[in-house]
Amino acid sequence: MSRRFTPSVVTANALLSGEVVWLSADNQWTASPQQAALFTDAAQADERLAWALTQADIVVGPYLAAAKPGADGPEPTHFREAFRRRGPSNYAHGKQEALCSG
Amino acid sequence: MYRYTEFDEAFIRERNAQFRAQVERRISGALTEEEFRPLRLMNGLYLQLHAYMLRVAIPYGTLNSAQMRQLAMIAERWDKGYGHFTTRQNIQYNWPKLGDVPDILDALGEVGMHAIQTSGNCVRNVTADHFAGAAADEIADPRPVAELLRQWSTDHPEFQFLPRKFKVAITGSPNDRAVTRAHDIGLRMVEQDGEPGFEVIVGGGLGRTPMLGMVVRDFLPRADLLPYIEAILSTYNSFGRRDNKYKARIKITLHELGLDDLRSRIEARFAEIRAEWRGADQEILARIEQDFAPPAFRDAPVDAYTRARAADPVFRAWADTNLHEHRAPGYAIVTISTKAHGATPGDASADQMRVMADLAKRYGHDELRISHEQNVILPHVHKSDLPAVHAALKAMGLATANVGLISDIIACPGMDYCALATARSIPVAQEIAQRFESLGLEQEIGAMKIKISGCINACGHHHVGHIGILGLDKAGVESYQITLGGDGTEAAAIGERAGPGFAYDEIVPAVERLVTAYLARRAGPDENFLQTYRRLGAAPFKAALYPEEKAHAA
Numbered sequence: 001m002s003r004r005f006t007p008s009v010v011t012a013n014a015l016l017s018g019e020v021v022w023l024s025a026d027n028q029w030t031a032s033p034q035q036a037a038l039f040t041d042a043a044q045a046d047e048r049l050a051w052a053l054t055q056a057d058i059v060v061g062p063y064l065a066a067a068k069p070g071a072d073g074p075e076p077t078h079f080r081e082a083f084r085r086r087g088p089s090n091y092a093h094g095k096q097e098a099l100c101s102g
Numbered sequence: 103m104y105r106y107t108e109f110d111e112a113f114i115r116e117r118n119a120q121f122r123a124q125v126e127r128r129i130s131g132a133l134t135e136e137e138f139r140p141l142r143l144m145n146g147l148y149l150q151l152h153a154y155m156l157r158v159a160i161p162y163g164t165l166n167s168a169q170m171r172q173l174a175m176i177a178e179r180w181d182k183g184y185g186h187f188t189t190r191q192n193i194q195y196n197w198p199k200l201g202d203v204p205d206i207l208d209a210l211g212e213v214g215m216h217a218i219q220t221s222g223n224c225v226r227n228v229t230a231d232h233f234a235g236a237a238a239d240e241i242a243d244p245r246p247v248a249e250l251l252r253q254w255s256t257d258h259p260e261f262q263f264l265p266r267k268f269k270v271a272i273t274g275s276p277n278d279r280a281v282t283r284a285h286d287i288g289l290r291m292v293e294q295d296g297e298p299g300f301e302v303i304v305g306g307g308l309g310r311t312p313m314l315g316m317v318v319r320d321f322l323p324r325a326d327l328l329p330y331i332e333a334i335l336s337t338y339n340s341f342g343r344r345d346n347k348y349k350a351r352i353k354i355t356l357h358e359l360g361l362d363d364l365r366s367r368i369e370a371r372f373a374e375i376r377a378e379w380r381g382a383d384q385e386i387l388a389r390i391e392q393d394f395a396p397p398a399f400r401d402a403p404v405d406a407y408t409r410a411r412a413a414d415p416v417f418r419a420w421a422d423t424n425l426h427e428h429r430a431p432g433y434a435i436v437t438i439s440t441k442a443h444g445a446t447p448g449d450a451s452a453d454q455m456r457v458m459a460d461l462a463k464r465y466g467h468d469e470l471r472i473s474h475e476q477n478v479i480l481p482h483v484h485k486s487d488l489p490a491v492h493a494a495l496k497a498m499g500l501a502t503a504n505v506g507l508i509s510d511i512i513a514c515p516g517m518d519y520c521a522l523a524t525a526r527s528i529p530v531a532q533e534i535a536q537r538f539e540s541l542g543l544e545q546e547i548g549a550m551k552i553k554i555s556g557c558i559n560a561c562g563h564h565h566v567g568h569i570g571i572l573g574l575d576k577a578g579v580e581s582y583q584i585t586l587g588g589d590g591t592e593a594a595a596i597g598e599r600a601g602p603g604f605a606y607d608e609i610v611p612a613v614e615r616l617v618t619a620y621l622a623r624r625a626g627p628d629e630n631f632l633q634t635y636r637r638l639g640a641a642p643f644k645a646a647l648y649p650e651e652k653a654h655a656a
């Protein structure tokens with residue numbers, strides 16, 4: 001039985017700050033969603049996730065999150081991931097804070 | 103007010119030192135996340151969507167001004183300048199950094215506070231009526247008993263690994279403001295032939311299987327309380343299901359065994375252990391009671407209050423909604439609304455916390471309370487001081503006159519913060535409040551409880567809202583399900599699901615249609631939404647929610 005694979009990014013929370021991070025193409029953890037690597041191949045995504053799970057001193061709870069290619073890097077396909085990359089809706093905190101001040 | 107003993111302080115210091123070492127070992131890589139997670143949860147530290155979250159216990163919702171000031175200091179120094187008061191009478195910080203948490207816990211310890219047993223399968227923060235010790239309708243202050251339970255259950259070796267979390271609520275008043283029937287154990291003070299005791303309710307809980315608790319003992323003499331609670335916990339510990347997390351709460355044990363069977367097991371256990379209790383608990387209780395002795399109320403004229411009422415309509419509107427009757431003559435209970443229209447329910451900035459602390463110190467016998475409705479209370483204010491209190495609150499955006507009205511909404515953090523959420527709840531609350539403010543209908547609508555949860559865990563108590571809103575993820579979009587007719591008081595009821603859910607941009611108009619239907623059908627201005635619903639049933643409200651379907655049927 002072949003599993004239909006959805007292109008995905010590897011994402012987690014940073015151990016020290018709890019901030020949302022993504023795995024980049026050069027195997028760095030980045031706080032910027034534009035830098036996230038989009039994996040379109042199931043085997044490669046699983047392999048990167050397995051590697052991410054060994055990064056316990058840097059990140060917590062890595063998982064694959066569905067995404068689609070966008071003009072400026074991968075874009076989330078589910079609203080939960082959209083909130084994770086933006087921040088809460090009641091205050092301009094989280095990622096959007098950096099966007100406002102930067 | 104109750105002060106921690108040296109034993110408590112030493113215990114907290116030791117726990118904090120242990121946790122500091124655990125955090126260091128986690129950061130150094132010596133502990134894995136799997137090892138660390140239960141340890142951090144035992145200290146109230148969660149990992150949420152965007153950051154860590156620290157949950158700090160406010161036992162039975164009671165705080166003094168120094169504690170509130172310390173909460174403000176923590177919010178400013180280690181968080182983003184605010185805190186979130188929850189329906190469990192706790193405060194949550196949404197943005198602490200892992201490495202700062204040990205310092206935060208030490209800062210809490212300085213004022214006798216901590217985050218122990220705010221998480222995990224143990225006896226959680228015991229909640230109590232937020233008007234305890236002040237309400238005119240109270241038999242007795244329930245907090246000494248709540249404190250006794252807290253001391254007894256904290257670090258109790260037998261009850262640290264229960265099948266699931268265990269929540270106890272207690273009220274000393276026949277008007278239940280502590281939602282006792284939605285707790286694992288609910289205690290209501292009652293009297294029988296002049297003797298004080300408790301009605302003991304077990305098996306309430308919301309979450310994915312909402313159930314109201316049932317009475318296992320209609321009269322338990324006061325001195326039997328701890329042995330009886332021990333008997334309940336011990337029975338639950340033996341018979342509660344550990345095989346399935348979703349069936350592990352005592353409400354399921356109650357449901358599966360039936361009330362009679364559960365009761366006879368509890369009573370049998372009670373008979374076994376009663377003799378082991380030789381009265382030391384009652385001596386401790388007597389000592390605790392002294393710490394909760396009522397403040398020295400003053401006897402003074404209330405002319406300043408009467409004059410302000412006559413002269414200032416804004417003050418009068420606030421006094422009409424935000425004050426409750428106090429048991430001492432000349433006094434009032436002040437509810438400070440954290441729900442300015444458009445604000446996040448339960449949030450208070452560090453500046454607001456400090457002003458509330460100052461007011462408590464200056465006018466309120468140094469006491470503050472956190473209510474499960476996410477408001478802050480000054481339980482003892484002399485009426486002559488109310489104009490000054492109101493003016494100070496107004497300057498800080500804390501004088502919204504909406505307690506008990508449609509904008510006094512309970513909302514859980516939802517998908518703006520919570521990792522378990524299936525939809526947002528905060529912006530729904532904000533928009534409902536703003537909508538009814540702009541319609542100018544709030545006073546006209548009168549008593550109304552809207553409660554919103556961002557997933558089936560029901561932290562926002564939606565099942566007991568007159569209008570309950572549950573946010574779900576329906577095929578990748580936020581969808582909101584409405585329940586009607588819930589009630590968290592002594593006449594507790596679980597709301598009934600009204601029908602299919604509404605999209606994010608449809609939910610506020612749907613609530614508006616419900617309210618319009620109510621206003622059109624109520625027997626008179628004195629009949630509130632819940633009463634109209636009880637009189638007419640769900641049909642007219644469903645018709646208002648789903649007008650197309652009515653058109654189809656016609």
Ligand code: HEM
Pocket residue numbers: 148150155187188189190194266267284285306307308309310351513514515519520521522559560561562563
């Ligand atoms: C944001 C982090 C939170 C997490 C991870 C969380 C998690 C949970 C879970 C898993 C349950 C269901 C327990 C069960 O059914 O056995 C629950 C219940 C509950 N939570 Fe939360 N919660 C959070 C925040 C809150 C907040 C902010 C409040 C207060 C506004 C709250 C109040 C409650 C209450 C009152 C219940 C009881 C419902 C019941 O009786 O089953 N929680 N929570």
Ligand code: SF4
Pocket residue numbers: 514515516517520521522523524555556557558559560561562
């Ligand atoms: S009800 Fe769900 S979304 Fe809301 S705080 Fe509880 S667990 Fe989180």
